Amino acid sequence: MVKKERDSKFVIYQVLYIFVITVLALKGADLDLSKVVAEEQSVDKAVRDSLVVLLDSLYKQNVKFSINIDPNVKVENEELKQKLASMNQRIQTLAEKVKEIPPEEEKPEITEEQNLMQLPISVTQTFIQNTWNKAKNTGSVPTYILDPKNASKPLAVIQAGEEKTFDLTDQTEVIAKFGTREEKIKVLPNRPPDIKIEKVTTKMSGSDIYVKDLQRITVFTVTIIDERPDQLKITYTGPVSVTGPVKNNKGNLVYNVSLNLAPNENRFDDWLNKYGDIKDPDGRYKANFFFTVVDERSKDRVQVGDSFIFTDFSK
Incomplete structure (x- = not known):
């Protein structure tokens, strides 16, 4: 980076030097602008073109200025013309070298x-x-x-x-x-437990759903998700039979839930006398259950429930 700045300064100094020499040479020792010479004695067009090329190089280096060439000079300076062409070539070479200098590598930030x-x-x-x-x-x-x-x-x-x-x-x-x-x-916050209840049977999808069938199979699985399941207190309510927990491959606790409403039809009739008015929108009987989880350290408490749907005790 330092070398690039040094080369840029060198180019600017060279340009300023050429500028001063050019003005003195074109105007001569006498800077009186009131004197006018004949057109045939003015500066040759080739000199002007060379100076234009030089200015273009300067603009590429972000050097901003303008030069108005006075055509009323006495003698064309052939020697200066050659020097200008040579120096212009050197400036172009230096400019290319400056462009070729690779930028300073940024050090990766340590996260x-x-x-x-x-x-x-x-x-x-x-x-x-x-x-x-x-x-x-x-x-x-x-x-x-x-x-x-x-x-x-x-x-x-x-x-x-x-x-x-x-x-x-x-x-x-x-x-x-x-x-x-x-x-x-x-230290991250201890997130509250998460309870997910999933229905795992199609027995409650038909038009005729029997309590006796739902008491023989697993109807729901309940998964308790927590980073520290060993400090959880888990309880459940409702007419359910629960087995578990077992840990799945993610370390979460999984319970299997079946209906446990009535062992026979007489007990089912007793249940209807108490809760028969609890029905779903389609007029089917409904029995609710809930799982409650309390983190005994953080005191977070979560409760989630679902429902068994049925139409009769058995066929």
Whole structure:
């Protein structure tokens, strides 16, 4: 970059030098513009053309000015004409060299994520509020996990090569201290649990739907999605039979839900006497159930429900 600026200055100095020499040569030692010479004694057109080429080169270098050539000169300076042509060629050569100088390479900006990768701890699970967190020290010195509000009492001290579990509450960030360095690490909010209920049978799609059939099969699956399912309290209400949970391939809890309304037709009639007026828009009987999930650390509470639809106890 410095070399490019030096070459640009050199070109400008050369141009100014040529400009001064040109004016003196064309006007002569006597700068009295009142003297007029005959047309045949004025500057040759070739000299003017050469000067025009020179000015074009100057404009390409962003040098802005104008020159008005006085045709009333006494003698055409052949020697200067040759020098102008030579210097013009040199200017063009220098201009090309300046263009060929490569721009200074920009250094890539180091992102926050790249800085975090330089920490001596490897975060095997994201740091989350109101739950346990785990970190491993891959460095050669102890690492201290500190609360910015109370840095005198470490949340955890992780020796070199060790992994440790520690609890966080409402911190929005923690400090990892290793040796004389400190790095801040963000702590993400603990999101509320998510409950997804999915119907997994076609038995409730026909015109005749029987309680006896719905009590033999899994009608719904209920999936509980949370980053820390071990600290959840899960309850359910309604005429249901529930098995599970089992963990799916994503680590979420899955329950199988069947109807558990009445073991026989007499008990079904008893149910109709109490709840027979609860029907869907098509006039079919309906029994509701609900799943409730409470995060015992963050105190988040979520409830989701669905309905069994049927027309009679059995065929």
